Amino acid sequence: MVTSADVIEEMKRIAERELELAGTIAADAQLVRDLGLDSLGLTVLAVGLENRFRVRLQEEDAEGIVTAGDLALLVVRRVREQGGA
């Protein structure tokens, strides 16, 4: 079973490897304000999570996603619905 902590760990790995952003990612860190992600950064993050957890995140999913924790919960939900990971 995939947990939010697993997803945040993967986000940290993607941020380090593909976005040149080192360091821990707190669940309440805001993706844009705190992590400094722009549209390309958010896309890289979404693609990385989709690849790792074998889920599809849709455009309409973006609404209400502000923090790393919000995104992690979304991925966990999609894994459950889509049978990914």
Next chain:
Amino acid sequence: MSSSAAVRVLGVGTALPPHYADQETLIAAFRAHWSKQHFNIERLEELHRAVQVGGRYLALPVEEYERLERFSERNGVWIRVAQELGEQAIRVAADRAGIGLGDVDHLFFVTVTGIATPSVDALLMNRLRLRPDVKRTPIFGLGCVAGAAGLARAADYVRGFPGENAVLVSVELCSLTFQREDLSIANIIASGLFGDGAAALMVSSDDRRRAGPRVVATRSVFYPGTERMMGWDLVDTGFKVVLSSKVPDVVRAHVRHDVDAFLGEHGLDRSRIRHWVAHTGGPKVLRAFEETLELPPSALERSWRSLRETGNLSSASVLFVLDELLRSGEPGAGDYGLLAAMGPGFCSELVLLQW
């Protein structure tokens, strides 16, 4: 500067390779590669559609790219096609300028998509049978800014040698730089945005030649500490793209100030510019340009159309847009135009024109 020779753009010529592929055909060709690493292929397809390119003209038919494994193979094709397109573009530019090839005094060649020694300008000397005393300046590495910067440097040259004619030729075969195994998002976006093409223009300080806009002044602006904004990482398989999503931010941070300062030095402001010739960087760059300069809705229409029809042709793009403007017959006597591009460095080049 006012006492020096008047420099004019006498004619522009363009050339596109014959192998057109629309964006959906290209997406279909890429899909199998993307699926090797990526799960949500639809997202990548959307990235290719979001760049607002309808299709590209390619150096080779789509299916032939599959067999190009090594950098040497791709660059070999580049050398062959660069000569063909460069020659076509120069012949059209010379014809439109009313200049015989025997009257060319200096040949500037710009590219960022392949390498050759002797450089392609030397190969073009033979193909075009230019005079043996023609001076040659190959320029590699300026990327997208090289169309504007090449025009500016050619203008500098003929200003220094009154009565002479210079040709600038830009050849960019972006499709031959594509790194198939690089499945990064930056490379996927680049493979959706960039196309192939060549453009040439004639500039002259020969007082007898009065057609075409005058190059009033040019301005280079370098942005310190922005080296990773755009460029190539040289890898064993060739050129791996570096493309930051912060490029539109740089436009928003600098272009308005740079343009206003440049125009101000010539007693002008933006309201006096009737014709905007902007490099077709991509939808976000064009939008940033429009917004930061508060341009009227149709001011960059030719750039948008060029982006849709051919994709971003790197240094050649701004010359394609200039060609469209010149052939439109729209500019009237006395009109001002501003040609602008940005590229690796990161930097801008501005060229003030007057008809």
